[in-house]
Amino acid sequence: MQSHFFLMVIFAGFVSLVFAVIMKDEPVDQVKFGGMLFVSFVATAVVFGWILYPFPL
Amino acid sequence: MGRKSRDSRRARVAAKPGPVVSDPDTSLAMAVAALGWVIPGGGHLWLGRRQKGLIFLVILPLMFAIGLWLEGRLFPLDPGQPLSLLAALADLGNGLPYLIATVSGLGEGRVVAATFEYGNTFTIVSGLLNMLVCLDAYDVALGRK
Numbered sequence: 001m002q003s004h005f006f007l008m009v010i011f012a013g014f015v016s017l018v019f020a021v022i023m024k025d026e027p028v029d030q031v032k033f034g035g036m037l038f039v040s041f042v043a044t045a046v047v048f049g050w051i052l053y054p055f056p057l
Numbered sequence: 058m059g060r061k062s063r064d065s066r067r068a069r070v071a072a073k074p075g076p077v078v079s080d081p082d083t084s085l086a087m088a089v090a091a092l093g094w095v096i097p098g099g100g101h102l103w104l105g106r107r108q109k110g111l112i113f114l115v116i117l118p119l120m121f122a123i124g125l126w127l128e129g130r131l132f133p134l135d136p137g138q139p140l141s142l143l144a145a146l147a148d149l150g151n152g153l154p155y156l157i158a159t160v161s162g163l164g165e166g167r168v169v170a171a172t173f174e175y176g177n178t179f180t181i182v183s184g185l186l187n188m189l190v191c192l193d194a195y196d197v198a199l200g201r202k
Binding site for chain 1: 108109112113116117119120123127171172175178179182183186189190193
């Protein structure tokens with residue numbers, strides 16, 4: 001449970017789900033919006049991770 | 058269509074009374090938001106939005122519990138430390154789960170744990186999301202959504 005990536009994915013899943021349920025009323029729309037949000041969160045994190053790779057603390 | 062008939066139609070439309078907008082029950086909306094704060098999703102359940110209410114009721118406390126499990130800390134309300142105060146206010150947004158955790162002595166946090174910051178993130182964000190859910194319930198109760 002100490003995998004940064006795994007925890008980030010769980011976090012993105014929770015946040016995406018709550019936002020999707022708040023923003024959309026129909027289940028189909030919720031799944032589409034939540035899925036898009038989730039993929040965006042994870043993709044952004046991975047991209048930023050690689051961008052910051054050459055700059056360790 | 059002639060000018061006369063257009064004018065008479067406009068006059069008829071202007072004379073027609075518009076829809077009566079009833080005053081939204083603000084006190085009810087406040088009560089809904091308060092219930093939503095104490096019990097995550099409670100406001101939506103009260104308003105009959107079962108699907109949304111049940112999802113919030115499960116997801117938000119689960120997220121908070123994962124934060125505690127990851128050895129996150131529930132920050133004290135200390136005005137001397139502004140950043141900690143903000144985190145504490147966000148934690149407070151969890152409502153009843155926060156109170157139960159506090160009374161049970163959970164949320165001490167272990168700074169040296171590898172997951173400490175993750176735990177803080179989960180507990181703080183679950184509180185902020187619950188505040189957002191409360192505002193959503195408030196809007197629904199006022200008929201804005």
